[in-house]
Amino acid sequence: MKNRLLFALPLAAVLAFPALAQTTTSTTDQSAPAATAAPATSTDAATGKAPLAPPSREGFWGHLNPFARKSYVRRQTEPIRDRVNELDELTSGNTKAIKDTDARAQAGIKLASDKADAADQHAVDAGNKATMAQQTAQQATTRVQTVETVVTNIDQYKAQNQAEILFRPGQTALSKTAKDAIDTMADSVKGQHGYIIEVQGFSAGRGQVAITSSQKMAESVVRYLVLQHEIPVYRIYLVGMGNAPTADEATKTKRMSGGRVEISLLKNDLEQLSANTGAPVASADQPQQPK
DSSP, X not given: OHHHHHHHHHHHHHHHHHHHHHHHHHHHHHHHHHHHSTTOOGGGSTTSSOOOOOOSOOOTTTTOOTTOOHHHHHHHHHHHHHXXXXXXXXXXXXXXXXXXXXXXXXXXXXXXXXXXXXXXXXXXXXXXXXXXXXXXXXXXXXXXXXXXXXXXXXXXOXXXXXXXXXXXXXXXXXXXXXXXXXXXXXXXXXXXXXXXXXXXXXXXXXXXXXXXXXXXXHHHHHHHHHHHHOOOGGGEEEEEEETOOEEOTTSOEEOOSSEEEEEEXXXXXXXXXXXXXXXXXXXXXXXXXXX
16 A cells, blocks of 8 residues: 555656646746737737747747647647738738739720820821811912912913905905914814904005005904804904004015905913813903893
């Protein structure tokens, strides 16, 4: 009996000592973080909490307690697990915020790119319109210059064609040759504007007799133009020159025998104005038709 008692007492002491060491270690672990974590602030960690501090003592057994219980291990690991969960949540929130920021940045970049493309298109359209406006202005300037030139020369007629009709002494009727020459000149002015026909009659003789004879020969030419070719009367200018002398090729004056009528076609730049503007232009000397 005594031997059993002597054996039980040392065994109980051995078993009680680890429990006492574990209790001491637990008490030390619970009090150590409070003492060491005091200097830390909430801004020193990503979670906003003070970082975990290692225990100042590691127990009686050193780095490893072979007799640690589950409750002891749970108390040691629960703060770590909570911090890991908080870090996971914080990482997830940061990832979501980064994705949202990136999405907004991409949307802003696309919007800016679209506006830049639209601005480029507007610039191209503006350039095309400016080019068209410049071309239109150039065309208008050219037409204005043409009109100014025509208006300046509107009363300046230039000889385009001439014909000479010969008459025998005392004759006023037109011969076949005379009619052919008049037909050729009249056909060249059909449908045209800005022209006049000048008819001058010359006759041999003296004084009023010669003037009357030359006027009758010129009137026969005018009558043929009006009746046969429908040349307006206001485009024909007639004058009887009588026995006025004329100059020959050697610039020497001579008097003729019989009679002669000179027909001259004179034109100004009104026809050119009509061709440049693309619209029909009435002659400056044409009278207005009554409404």
